[in-house]
Amino acid sequence: MGNRSLWSRLAGYYRRRAASLVFRRSFLISPQQPLISFTFDDFPRSALVAGGAILNRFGLAGTFYAALNLVGKETASGQIFCLDDLTTLFEQGHELGCHTFSHCDSWNTDPRTFEDSIAKNRAALKGILPDAEFMSFSYPIEMPRPLTKGRIAPYFLSCRGGGQTINTGRIDLNQLSAYFLEKSRDNIQAVKDLIDRNQQERGWLIFATHDISDSPTQFGCTPEFFEHVVRYAVSSGAHILPVVKAIEALGAPGCERVRPSRRLIQAGVRVNRKSTKTTPLVSILIPAFNAQEWIADTLRSAIAQTWERKEIIVVDDGSTDRTLAIARQFESDCVCIVTHKNQGAASTRNRAFSLCRGDYIQWLDADDLLAPDKIARQLAVLGQNGDRKTLLSSEFGQFMYQWQRAHFVRTCLWEDLSPVEWILRKMGQNLYMQTATWLVSRELSEAAGPWDTRMLSDDDGEYFCRVILKSSGTRFVSGAKVYYRSFRSGSLAYLGRSHLKFEAFWLSMHLHTRYLLSLEDTARTREACLLYMQRNMIHFYPERADIVRQAEQLARDLGGELRPPYLSWKYSWIRRAFGWTIAKNTALEMRKIKWSLEKSLDKRIFQVRNRNGRSAIPYTRVALSSDTPPR
């Protein structure tokens, strides 16, 4: 052994030791049961296809560290996974972890470039699976430089290196030790001895390898060998978990950072959704845009639901105020918050639905409130043999600030009705049900199809018409209550001057007509369509002569005709003196002024009452364990 080799051995020793001494996140472990994790670096397809399958056969899952720049490539550890494999990975319950994007060497790369490569890998993942997040990391090729370790630690719950040993006693979450299986693939006894030692010392043994194939590369092992190790690990009585689950089981600091969205994805893509005969899961879906003033109360009213099997999903539609920050304070196991660039209410609702797992869907706008027993009462009427095609509805009352003073005005839609009868009454008598009143089964939601993103106004009116079309009828549940916060300036009474909104509203009217006639084309349904158009002509008159002409044509096709719209006597003298446009705008402006006066008065009273200890939301119980106050 010459000087040179002595020197290189010393250098190697220094490398292995240097980083392990600094930037530690120590944590003392003493699990009831020893822990074992199986991990795969890079990760080759065969790791998932063969290795993942073996784990699954034992009812287990592993952690797969991905370098997304390698996707599909042929590498020293075999062919790397393809994008479709990520879906399979989650379906099979495995965890996805982070390697560097370009698989750069942990020792030979300067810390900044190394950090950039991690940022790239995270960004690439967002581009593929927007709700997925890397929670753990594994160092490629070598041990990290000390500064590298310090730099990247804040990104992850844990970082894993090598070291061919177990983690016991005071472990370092920023540099967990792992045992590479390929180094003992001709010596199963060494592996078994390590499992035994882990058992005696009640430690956490993390196995790592790369490809699992009949002719493995020098970095992998065969399925037989791998299965042998898994079987021995299982028989040892150790608790076998993927890395982040193990950290959660150990109760390590930072594990509360594990975002529910990740779990939702994992659960959401599960292929065989359990059709449990047990309690249905209800998804409360809240699209939110610039609702900082209301979102906290709305969320509290969702969390306070006495129906216990629920998940709450808020999709922030690129709010420019504090909506997202406020909503995030409520994140928990059952409250998931996601955000995307502003794309409108309908897309945001579709996104929320795509993330949910519920058997029933409760739509809830970010300023409305549910009575605590709203969902429970509705599901109670379904009983044991609930027909999934029944559409449940409830009472709703309008308010601005004081929910206690909400006006519940019964209409003839508040009944059990067949689809045709419901749409007929809605159109013929110009009535509506508020969005949150419905409780819709997944089957019915899927049959109705997605929210129509062309609907810049009346998206809910059009959507629920389709839901009703697919239903076997509505079931009205009296006593189940929704508090509908309405300042009316956003309602149909005020379409504003946006041409796109006019057109969307006309499209919705046209579709309503088609839906009703598709169920029944008789004199009474045609009459309802005509009444509906007549009442709503005011929105288009006189500015949108083109739409008025189309409406007149449609009316003639239905065997009737439209009259010029009606304007209250208070404004008809303005119309005579100054013409239609000025008269209509005056009417709208007067209404806006009246509403804003009502609003500020109601707000004032509400503030005074609130100071006197009145609740901001319709609670029935005082203490709610699930109602975590904002941190």
Ligand SMILES: [Zn+2]
């Ligand atoms: Zn690697």
